[in-house]
Amino acid sequence: MPATLASSRKRSSAPARRAGGRTAAAPRATLRIAVVGGAGHVGLPLSLVLATHGFPVTIIDHDRRKIEALKQKRLPFLEEGAQPLLDALAAPALAFSSSHQDVATADVIILTVGTPLDDHLNPDLTQVYGAIEQIRPSLRDGQVLVLRSTLFPGTSEKIQERLRALGLKVGVSFCPERIAQGKAIKELGELPQLISASDARTLAIVRRVFSAFNREVIELGMVEAELAKLFTNAWRYIKFAVANQFYMTATEKGLDFYRIRDAMMRRYERVADFPAAGFAAGPCLLKDTMQLAAYNRQHFAVGHAAMLLNETLPDFLVEQVKRRRALSGARVGILGMAFKADNDDHRESLAYKLRKLLEYEGATVLCSDPYIADPSFVPAAQALRCDVVFIGCPHTAYRQLSFEGRDVVDCWGLTRQGRAA
Ligand SMILES: NC(=O)c1ccc[n+]([C@@H]2O[C@H](COP(=O)([O-])OP(=O)(O)OC[C@H]3O[C@@H](n4cnc5c(N)ncnc54)[C@H](O)[C@@H]3O)[C@@H](O)[C@H]2O)c1
CATH class of the missing domain: 3.40.50.720 (NAD(P)-binding Rossmann-like Domain)
Structure with missing residues (x-):
């Protein structure tokens, strides 16, 4: 020794x-x-x-x-x-x-x-x-x-x-x-x-x-531990995809996803782990789901379905706005560019994909994030004054903002009062 x-x-x-x-x-x-x-x-x-x-x-x-x-x-x-x-x-x-x-x-x-x-x-x-x-x-x-x-x-x-x-x-x-x-x-x-x-x-x-x-x-065992980690992250990624699928289904039909979700979850423990909708992003969840897919020779239908749902949520939100107003020439604000709330990490954040899609549509996009030092970003109040405002990341600080009279796109439910967490 x-x-x-x-x-x-x-x-x-x-x-x-x-x-x-x-x-x-x-x-x-x-x-x-x-x-x-x-x-x-x-x-x-x-x-x-x-x-x-x-x-x-x-x-x-x-x-x-x-x-x-x-x-x-x-x-x-x-x-x-x-x-x-x-x-x-x-x-x-x-x-x-x-x-x-x-x-x-x-x-x-x-x-x-x-x-x-x-x-x-x-x-x-x-x-x-x-x-x-x-x-x-x-x-x-x-x-x-x-x-x-x-x-x-x-x-x-x-x-x-x-x-x-x-x-x-x-x-x-x-x-x-x-x-x-x-x-x-x-x-x-x-x-x-x-x-x-x-x-x-x-x-x-x-x-x-x-x-x-x-x-x-x-x-x-070592392979068991490697799989335990990948299963954990893929499990979470798939759960977020289910919530995003339900959000898109309800919204597409003109219904309020969070009203339905709140009713489902009230004093009903069997769905206690039903997540809110939102951008499932960051450096780990998609990456680890795809590692698991690679391990399984790409036979991982539920993992790939989760990727399609989670990665296209920004596209879905943009399409929804386009149904009610033109984005070309519009000023659009994004509040929150980090991949998760109250964090400064923007690795693999879908807020950046959202920005790209909006710019592709011809919008002028003003991004804001209290935790990310980027000289191109604007204060939240300035982003909030835009024609349309997207919540890109649900930082807790945004709960203090007044969204009264604003055209807000909020898949997370951040701007709703009293919804289940
Ligand atoms: N970020 C998370 O919350 C999290 C959670 C669980 C697991 N993981 C896993 O942990 C691993 C690390 O993730 P992370 O988020 O900490 O990444 P990170 O990029 O924040 O940290 C990696 C660090 O390694 C350093 N580095 C890279 N190559 C090096 C080298 N050859 N010599 C010395 N330093 C080197 C980088 O400079 C960096 O500081 C990944 O496998 C990730 O999937 C991350």
Whole structure:
């Protein structure tokens, strides 16, 4: 057993602090952790929580801008509850680096880089394999590589085989992230953690890491854990598609979807998980549904149907407006460009597709978002004065606006009073 792991039985001297919604127990280990991709939406909150629970953590990210911001105690994006943790941590509890060589001193390396789709909706593992290639010269026997990015099923085993073929005795683990973006600090402590590993020793080490901040750790095989993550996201994406289908059906017939939905849901628990309509977007849900489709040789009718419904909601909304007024020459406002409420992330946001469609129709489009710094955006009040106003993202702040007398397109139900959430 490597010295670092042998000495890991000692209790950490770091004080127990609060994170993840409960009091942190003193760590049972002094495993040193490096998080590659650690300045991202998954890597950063996980790093903060692990460091808060006494593991010395080094965040390694090739985005030097984010690393510099973090060194100056500035978060690169909105993350509830993260700022106090960042403020409270200093080296060696939390260190920052742009050098992949720094994995050399870690006992556990956690990989949290992106796993997007390519232009043909196939999984693109370039970032994962690229990062592994960069850390490879610094890896050594006895280390543990935890894959936290969402992976195409079978990838963890393939990575294990590659490392073994290189003669490296590095344990491989897949432990998917399931937080809602922006809520990670709270949810990391609350959501059961799924863990899996290539061998018993690696499993014991990841169990130690994840049970330091969460009471409930569930073991699976690596492919099972990869599928559990994809099933979770595809399930949510399909549910949103059903709500959007019902919204389009009711609206097409001139009926009020939310009036029907409110009546359905009142004191009727069996439909308690019926979501509101809205843009089902962002960097994960469509992407992971398509990863599952690729895994199933594209035999995934319900997943593809969900994509067609969710991705065409902006087109549907534009067509509805065109039935009652010309868009050519009109001034159209979009309130909210982020992909989800009260967040600054605009990755894969359908509000941008909406803008493109409106511009194609010849409208002048004024976009607004309180969380996104874009010099072309206008204040909400200015967007609100346009001929037609779309709610592109239901930020809570918009509930304070008066939509009286405005021509508003609101598939989310944000502007309705007292509808079921
Ligand atoms: N965003 C979420 O809420 C969420 C939730 C669950 C799972 N996931 C999954 O987690 C993974 C990461 O998603 P994210 O939203 O955090 O992405 P992100 O783009 O916010 O973060 C990825 C980070 O990795 C860094 N990076 C990329 N390649 C690197 C390399 N070779 N070396 C060092 N740093 C590198 C990037 O600079 C970036 O900071 C994806 O697989 C995603 O599907 C995301």
